[in-house]
Amino acid sequence: MTISRLKRKATKGLLLLVLALTYVFLFLPLVHIGIAAFARNFTYPYPPLWTLETVANMFANNLYRTSLLNSFILGLGSAVIATVFSTIATFGLLRYAGRHVAKFVLLFMAPLFVAEVLLGISSSILGGFFLQIPGNLISAMLANSIHCFSFALLIMATQLYRYDWRLDEAAMVFGASPAQTFFEVTLPLIWPGLLSAFIISLILSFNNLEISFYLLGATPTLPSMAWGALRHGIKPELYALATVVNIVVFVILAVIFVLMKTGSVKFGYRPERESSIV
Amino acid sequence: MYISLEGISKRYAAVTAVDEVDIAIGKTEFVSLLGPSGSGKTTLLRIIAGLERPTTGRVLIDGVDVTDLPPHKRGIAMVFQEFLLFPHRTVRENLAFPLRMQQLSKEEIASRVAWAAGILSLEGLEDRYPNQLSGGQQQRVALGRGLVAHPKVLLLDEPLANLDRELRQEMEVEIRRYQMQLGIPFIYVTHNQEEAMSMSDRIAVVSKGRIEDFAERSEVYDHPKTAFIAQFVGRSSHFNGTVSAVSSEGASVDISGVKLHVSRNANLKAGQRVVVFVKNEKVQLEARTDTARANSIDCRIKDIILRGAYAEYILDAPALGAELVATRPRSETVFTAGQEVRAFWSGDAPDIFPADKAA
Numbered sequence: 153m154t155i156s157r158l159k160r161k162a163t164k165g166l167l168l169l170v171l172a173l174t175y176v177f178l179f180l181p182l183v184h185i186g187i188a189a190f191a192r193n194f195t196y197p198y199p200p201l202w203t204l205e206t207v208a209n210m211f212a213n214n215l216y217r218t219s220l221l222n223s224f225i226l227g228l229g230s231a232v233i234a235t236v237f238s239t240i241a242t243f244g245l246l247r248y249a250g251r252h253v254a255k256f257v258l259l260f261m262a263p264l265f266v267a268e269v270l271l272g273i274s275s276s277i278l279g280g281f282f283l284q285i286p287g288n289l290i291s292a293m294l295a296n297s298i299h300c301f302s303f304a305l306l307i308m309a310t311q312l313y314r315y316d317w318r319l320d321e322a323a324m325v326f327g328a329s330p331a332q333t334f335f336e337v338t339l340p341l342i343w344p345g346l347l348s349a350f351i352i353s354l355i356l357s358f359n360n361l362e363i364s365f366y367l368l369g370a371t372p373t374l375p376s377m378a379w380g381a382l383r384h385g386i387k388p389e390l391y392a393l394a395t396v397v398n399i400v401v402f403v404i405l406a407v408i409f410v411l412m413k414t415g416s417v418k419f420g421y422r423p424e425r426e427s428s429i430v
Numbered sequence: 431m432y433i434s435l436e437g438i439s440k441r442y443a444a445v446t447a448v449d450e451v452d453i454a455i456g457k458t459e460f461v462s463l464l465g466p467s468g469s470g471k472t473t474l475l476r477i478i479a480g481l482e483r484p485t486t487g488r489v490l491i492d493g494v495d496v497t498d499l500p501p502h503k504r505g506i507a508m509v510f511q512e513f514l515l516f517p518h519r520t521v522r523e524n525l526a527f528p529l530r531m532q533q534l535s536k537e538e539i540a541s542r543v544a545w546a547a548g549i550l551s552l553e554g555l556e557d558r559y560p561n562q563l564s565g566g567q568q569q570r571v572a573l574g575r576g577l578v579a580h581p582k583v584l585l586l587d588e589p590l591a592n593l594d595r596e597l598r599q600e601m602e603v604e605i606r607r608y609q610m611q612l613g614i615p616f617i618y619v620t621h622n623q624e625e626a627m628s629m630s631d632r633i634a635v636v637s638k639g640r641i642e643d644f645a646e647r648s649e650v651y652d653h654p655k656t657a658f659i660a661q662f663v664g665r666s667s668h669f670n671g672t673v674s675a676v677s678s679e680g681a682s683v684d685i686s687g688v689k690l691h692v693s694r695n696a697n698l699k700a701g702q703r704v705v706v707f708v709k710n711e712k713v714q715l716e717a718r719t720d721t722a723r724a725n726s727i728d729c730r731i732k733d734i735i736l737r738g739a740y741a742e743y744i745l746d747a748p749a750l751g752a753e754l755v756a757t758r759p760r761s762e763t764v765f766t767a768g769q770e771v772r773a774f775w776s777g778d779a780p781d782i783f784p785a786d787k788a789a
Contacts, residue, residue, distance in 0.1 A: 318510070319516065319517075321514075322510060322514040322515075323516075324501040325502075325508040327528055329502050336527075341518055
């Protein structure tokens, strides 16, 4: 009996250790950069000499501000394009594809299996060299929305799979046109899926370097600017940049989590009997 | 006629769901499409609604060919078996939905919603969401949503199938009353013959995508046109036999040695194999006597099932090598299980059909 109890304790301890190591592995780099961003001795900040100078420098630098704005525009544009098209594609798959659904899914998922660098290079060859379109935010937006589309489609499909399409029929027999049906019935019930697809696309293209790099031309975004800066040695402002972006993301996640826990924001309609982890 | 289906067929690749259906329905008629599941009755209803396109044929509503019109331009309303209330809308908003789509005035919408909530006893529930309602309440909202629309025709797809028996019988009476009040045709799809019988003016019996018969409800029940209807409508026992003689007064049928007389002869020929149906309530019982009686069979009561005012006697008839059932009012002589009795019926009671067409 004591042996079995010991065994149980050992197993539990081991599990906790693995868990802790996993989290350390995941978050140690972030924590390190986070500390370094606020330290005067940023190359080896142990113990850190606290300062806000680096962060202030970064915000004072015009290049960082432009890059941030460009990244945001790029992310937003790609997210809109990817969400609109993936919504249409999901509707098509779930409602009209029938027995051809597997073929279409394969086509729609194909961008996931192409290396992003290749996607970027091919897009730039087609757009820049062949069609003579100069690289700018728009071309980067279009190229980014290709792989964002696949991710968005995956998310939408899992969410919309549970949607009862007969509700659309109910709306139609009561006099709703296709557009009214979508805005009165479908959209209010599926918007959480749309929103998650949108957010994922936004984050993906906001952070993307491999695709954007070949299509941006001279337009700086955060990742391209950071990558360029690396060639001139690592500046402390990069630490600050990474940290600020991380903090913003974590704060957004925390706010969403708290809102959902307290129930002040409900993510769409959820049948009462069905419970969920969030 | 107010609504007509002309030569409607629906084929999916190799399957024919609806096969050359012609129906005409009057302005104030309550019509049921009665058939087993998979018979094509729901497809037929969805074709009228515009939710399915017929492969061939035309649909006319109020004289207008609507075959190519989408559902929202047909001026119809529908009550679904699964209710399909909009889960993100309150009872009030669900009821108001068809009215908003018709762009009626706020006052008109409010007064019609209040009317529907009133007649369907939904008062006080207007601000609830569908998932806060019981099944019966949800069903009433679904019905109300169809009624407030004042459609040209109300289509009902097994609306009572998900309700318990008591509630169902209550709703049957109500539904029929609203139909008379609104003066519009109701087309009611069901596999439940009791529902069809209790409400309809006329019943269309559907089997394998075809209309077996479309007639007054009493006609469908009392004079089934086909063996399928005889089996599907009402409860009956049936026997296979051979016609031994035909006369102007009917036919004699030989069922494993037992001679029966059937006063309807249905163009039968001697020697033809036939199926004879006898409705349970037309089978009478008496104690065994020595006096001979036509159309009688000696039986033993195997079991008795009480159904309120009626008793169902399950009878074992060794001479027929079969079981038959007699449904008798309990005010009649009461027999007990195990008793030897004699079952008999009048000559015009059985329905007789050629065997090759039997289901």
